[in-house]
Amino acid sequence: MPMSTTTSLDRRRFLAVSAGTALAATGLSACAGSVSDGSSGSGSAGKTTLTVMTVQNEWDKAALKAAEEALGMNINVIISDATKLNAMLAAKNPPDVVRGFGATETAYFATRGLMTDLDPYFAKSSVLKPSGLDPVNDVWRFDGKKQGAGPRYGMAKDYSQDSMFWYRTDMFEAAKLDAPSATEAISCDEWLDLGKKLVKRRLGKVKVYGLNATGLGVFVQLMGMTASAGGSLFAEDLATVDFSSPEALKALRWYLDYARADIGPSVVNPNPDGWDGPTYGANRMAMSCNGYWFGGQINSDAKVAEVSRFAPAPQLGKRISPCFGATGFWIPRDAKNKDASWKFFEWYFGGKPAQDRAASGWGIPTLTSLRSKMPQTNAFQKQAFQVQEQELPHFSVLSFTPYAQQSALEGVLNKVLPGAVKGGTSAGKVADTLNSQMNKQLAQGKELVG
CATH class of the missing domain: 3.40.190.10 (Periplasmic binding protein-like II)
Known part of the structure; x- marks a missing residue:
């Protein structure tokens, strides 16, 4: 890759x-x-x-x-x-x-x-x-x-189902917070609020992440959240994106709020470990947005497994749980x-x-x-x-565009979002920029297919 x-x-x-x-x-x-x-x-x-x-x-x-x-x-x-x-x-x-x-x-x-x-x-x-x-x-x-x-x-x-998440009961207990339900999906806003309460800082720097909200990529997570809000990031013909729709804007605002809160890895501050495994296992992450597979990693350490539990995918609206x-x-x-x-x-x-x-x-x-x-x-x-x-x-199937690869669309997010997060740019303006840059790539891809 x-x-x-x-x-x-x-x-x-x-x-x-x-x-x-x-x-x-x-x-x-x-x-x-x-x-x-x-x-x-x-x-x-x-x-x-x-x-x-x-x-x-x-x-x-x-x-x-x-x-x-x-x-x-x-x-x-x-x-x-x-x-x-x-x-x-x-x-x-x-x-x-x-x-x-x-x-x-x-x-x-x-x-x-x-x-x-x-x-x-x-x-x-x-x-x-x-x-x-x-x-x-x-x-x-x-x-x-x-x-x-x-x-x-x-x-x-x-x-x-990659929008589900794992959490550490020891950190919830220390923060005097109720554990998430094992059956009912919490809202994304509740999830973000928990992350803010679970983060630990020292001298202004994050020492324990409250939450990592994007396990398999920012773009696909925004796809899933937009779908939960009742919309679609891609147009029906999969040839364009629209971050300006009410549903996509809701997802984009959520991610901007998450990144600006600085409670977990983001496009602005990536996890130095590269992925959640070592961070979560070293008591430096309270919630990790990864699917069932991550349990194999957690179970390799009996002490970590003892204080770890699994929870349904948080939602922006209707309940979906994609892969x-x-x-x-x-x-x-x-x-x-x-x-x-x-x-x-x-x-x-x-x-x-x-x-x-x-x-x-x-x-x-x-x-x-x-x-x-x-x-x-x-x-x-x-x-x-x-x-x-x-x-x-x-579980639901979300259609991905045939006109660009995920790495290319993630590349646009990596270019646009850091400045937007730091500069306080409105979600509407960020959406316009993402639409312009991604749709240019998608049009080129469609032209190549013919």
Whole structure:
């Protein structure tokens, strides 16, 4: 993934490799496997060679060998790199399987005709039946106008509802505050107020963050908040944004208030740790806006787990709880080994790796049949599971534009918001600037698609 100065995208990079950390205990994690130049075809002893573009921590040597034995094929691993992927796609010599974020990348690649329609494979599969797929997999569908409908272009390995948050009961007790409800969603204003009461400063500097409000990025969080307020950040054709609508302005004002309050990481003051894990674990963050996956990190320290609990996504209006990641795999249209790629899909998403991931607590499995494997051993895990189960009905698919990548839109926010926060610029003026700059990028992207 491209480098970014935002804390949220540092967290996003962590999410991309977190599966490796989570699976270490099950023997399916780790460092890079063999790194390839991208060639596919027949390998040693006449075996098919499958080229997989994925993160460095997908497999270690032992796990890679086990995967090859399970699949009966050789696997060449190419470490995920956006520039290299684009070059391979343009040259019509792509990897056989590519790891990506379903929620924010499906529309972009599908609109460009770069993804394989997997519906025929799902229809014939006895392992990955459409009836057994969690609804989150719909973010990997795009009908040319919106996500959630049309062909399936990929599948998520696991997921979280990314506007939910974790909190530390010890810090709430010390501040004499009631803990958030495990069933009823609090309002975003109540959430901000709690953050202001929980922050701790010394000599004018924040020593304990009251709240981190943007786990997977500022742009997607604003998307979710606008949807909760009853609107949409993108126009119906997904070709423009409108931060000036009443609903989007409500979300933008909230974020400006949050950043100006200086109670947590923001575009003005990013978290020096790069993501919430070390900060939260070191007693320096009271509330962390991250989905169920973050429980895998918390549970690695029994003392931290003992004082941690999970809560529903805060709302600006109607209750929704989207996913902004849905990390998984897709098969490029020009891939040379599609049947072998599908065999990989069935093994990775429906075989032992999927069972091990489900039991690890680092995400919600995307086959409903595996949900019972989610960990419920200790009080921390039981509470998180119950809260997550009650949140599932509020899941909704938010369509992302096919005309720009999230990193580009985050880049505009990173350029515009710091000065606006420090200068006290009104939300209306900030909205006008964001509309102008983002819509210029989106128009260029649409023109390229044709």
